[in-house]
Amino acid sequence: MLVRDVAVQVTGHDEIDRGTEATDLAVSLGLAIRTARKASRLTLSELARRTGLSQSFLSQAENGHTVPSVLNLHAIARALGTTAHELLSHTEDEVTLSRVDAGVVFEASPGATMRRCARRGGAMAANEITAGPGVAAESATEHPGEEFVYVLEGSLDVEVGAATYRLGAGDVVYYSATVRHRWFNSADVPCRFLITSTPPF
Structure with a gap:
């Protein structure tokens, strides 16, 4: 069974900055998924079977062309023996600041959105x-x-x-x-x- 997925949404005032942030997230998350998959010695088809997501979608995610919904990101993380938080934590800065009117917003459930309040691992x-x-x-x-x-x-x-x-x-x-x-x-x-x-x- 294939699970529905949605692309990332971005909020904020500056269109260029919003596009840059969304692109950076997609690329860094894709790299994290690919790295974790290879470390687990799984092929894309094996990951697709474990998650119920299509192989083409997983390929798009790894290549930074889309960002999985929160639900599907958790499914990918579980299949790879890690957590969604670890896959998303692309910075280890001592302090991260999340402004209320800017940042990447994910689908938490149909009709609900999620804003990450911390980008660092911890x-x-x-x-x-x-x-x-x-x-x-x-x-x-x-x-x-x-x-x-x-x-x-x-x-x-x-x-x-x-x-x-x-x-x-x-x-x-x-x-x-x-x-x-x-x-x-x-x-x-x-x-x-x-x-x-x-x-x-």
Whole structure:
């Protein structure tokens, strides 16, 4: 089964800078995927079989012509024995600055976007999600480590195991990420929230 994928979106005011940032990301991510695939001694066809993505799409991603959605990037990373965070971490600067009105935005789920809040490799990953009304994470997930969700605007339901927590602006839920979890916006207005995971997955 092939998984739908989308190209990267870019936000910001300067069209040239936006294009440059998106191109740089696509090229560096493509190189990281190719390097990890070769280190794993996998062919493109083997990676396609493991991820459910087409071989032609994976080739385009490796060549820097497209950027996988968040869901598919996680699938690629798992197949390569690494994490999406590691593949995306193309800088080891001591400090990275992410301006609110600039940067690369990924599809988190249909109807939801994700802005990475840190580009460097490290012990944690922080991402800002904006989810439209009625939008949910595509699937529940579980992974090593811990995670917390902080709601910035709107309201959000977070399902952790058998319990569901309704969060409003300023509310935080903290849980073991080894427990199956999923978020969904059941309200009729958008929700914006921060997810921080350690270690990043």
